[in-house]
Amino acid sequence: MDLKDEFVELVTRYKDVIFKVCYIYAEKDDIEDYYQEVLIQIWRSLPKFRGESKVTTWIYRISLNTCISHVRKNTKGNINKVPLIDVNLWENDIEKKQQVDEMYSLINKLNKLEKAVILLWLEDRDYEEIASVVGITKANVAVKINRIKEKLRKLSNQ
Template sequence: MPPDAPSQPFVALINEHQPLIRRVCRLYCQDADDRQDLFQEIVLQLWRAYPRYEPRAKVSTWLYRIALNVAISNLRQRTRRPAPDRLDWHVLEMAQAAEAGYEPSQIDELYRAIEKLSDVEKAFVLLYLEDRSYEEMADILGITQNNVRVKMHRVQDKLRTLLARLV
């Protein structure tokens, strides 16, 4: 067996889910170099955790959990800033339709608004944009589905307020 054979499934996994990891990086880092550093750190932590991955868990749930934890830890290490203000749900719709022809300026506006969210709120936005169910969100974030519903409602309110301020 070649020495790199055990890594082949991991590389395939990363290649398949690279867009997910890059979206996490985009939400938590403004600078392209910082995004690349975060991407590499997430992949490193995934590699370290890979031997303990249990196939009974959904791979995307496992990936999200690690990627979000690394991104939030990384952000907290880089800056210690107060919890930001609010955003708008319209921005989320813009992000979902970004590939359907929204202008780059609108997408940039969306990410500027998302940057104003707290670390945890960004995680909710990301999971929403990925069309994750409340059940999946609860599993990824380690909270109850009812708590997900409450927090999603609060994030929606913040997004509406932030988008109104941006206009």
């Protein structure tokens, strides 16, 4: 398989992952731009991918780094303003939707590392993958998740 075919297959397989990260970090009008930037970075990085991590981890890392860099460039460091994620899990259940919106509103108050860790954890990623994506140790992931959950509890009680 040539590089172009490999790229198309990766983008097709992981487009939802890429869009989710872009959606987390981009304003509504900028999601497509962020997505394109991530694709450019994946294309540039693909020849260097050695397979030392899972492809999903590699895609997440590129997506996170690209989006965070883009946010920094466009907001002059105000990375704590992240739009809410539209969760369609409970469209018919208004109360649960409100709870989910409140949770993501609280997540928006976290710093960029905490956001990345907790969002990956909410997607049921294992500690090893979270550690690889955000660049910390597996043990530190466990500690951070506990601290983040406690921080979110305190924020929700304010």
